Amino acid sequence: MSTSLIFQSLFAGLTNSFVYALIGIGIAVIYRGTRIINAMQGDFAVIGGMIAVFGLVSLGLPYILAFTLGLAAGAATGYLIDVLCVRPMIRRKADEEAFLLLTIGLAVAISAAVLYINGREAHLLPGIGGSGSINFAGAFISVHALFLIAIALLVVLGLWLFYRRTTTGLSMIAASVDPDGATTIGIDVNKMRALTFVMGGTIGALAGILVTPLISVNYHMGLALTLKGFSAAILGGLTNPLGAVLGGLVIGISEALAVLGLSSGYKDVVALTIMVIMMVLMPNGLLGKAGRQGG
Known part of the structure; x- marks a missing residue:
């Protein structure tokens, strides 16, 4: 097996x-702010992607405006x-089970709505930085992928600062x-919960x-993204x-190693099996009990 393939x-x-x-x-943002497990998080991604495509292709908006329109659709x-x-x-x-069923139902409804409006067609957006790529040891990674990684890291850093350093972030927690105690000290619980869903969307x-x-x-x-997320x-x-x-990182790298050692058809099985094993060994997650309170 060649190094470039690895x-x-x-x-x-x-x-x-x-x-x-x-x-x-x-999912973590919505659960942290509402204690609701959101089973339709991947459908926010479908909405954002579809609306951005609509803005770019159908409305002829510049890329940045189509991008912003997709974000606004998720927030709304x-x-x-x-x-x-x-x-x-x-x-x-x-109760909690009712909210889980709500988000499952919404996921199905959104998928059906997108199918009705858009049909079975799939769409692509142009990448940030065009179609350029960077060569490393005979392997290529697209410029867009590097932007994706950098933006994800910025989101994590921004959330860490938001929850630890801002009054709004602390109020949301x-x-x-x-909720009752927060109300007595003047926190608008409804507003904080709405903001949580806006951020998650x-x-x-x-x-x-x-x-x-x-x-x-x-x-x-949406379903596949929700399961992996x-x-x-x-x-x-x-x-x-x-x-x-x-x-x-655990899920994604496990999939990559599964493709190398087995077939691409087994990547989901291998990745999720590893997840099950790790959760049996570390039921509080990779960061332990202390990490569950972090952000």
Whole structure:
């Protein structure tokens, strides 16, 4: 097996890792701020990618405006889910299982809506930096993939600073941990929860926009992204965006090694088997109990 082939597989695995990490980060953000497990995070990515394609191709917008439109669509979807679905359920004192079923139902509904509106067609966006690539040891990684990795790392850094250094970030955590106590000290719990869904929707849409130059966006892409992102979030401790990056690296690199040693058809089996084994050995995630409180 040639060195260039090994590096090529690892580059692909590294790129996939940060896509999964971005989905996992969105899941972690929503869970941290609401204690709701969001089973439709990958569908935020579908919305962001599809709207960006619509803005670029159908409306003829410049790339940056189409990019922004996709992000806005993800943010707006997150806000509407909170206002139209989550708040009424909270008022009726729904339990955790009901919210999980809600997000599963929304995932199916969004996929069906995209299928109805767009059909089975898949679409690509141009990459950031065009179609350029960098050669390393005979293997190539696209410039867009490097931008994707850099943006994902910036998102993690931004969230770490947001949750630790800003009043809004601390208020969001307080509103999640003890809504009644947060209300007594003047925190608007509804506003904090809405902001959490807006952030989760925006991060999901960002993942979709960044992955669409690499993988064609289509109506059924959301489920696969959700499963991989959820795996990354679980490995990282579910509440910790940094942990989601580590979890994404485990899943993505495992897939790359599976492709090298076996067949590409086994990559999902190998990656998820490794995840199960690691969760049995480390049930609190890769960063342990302390990492579950990080961010």
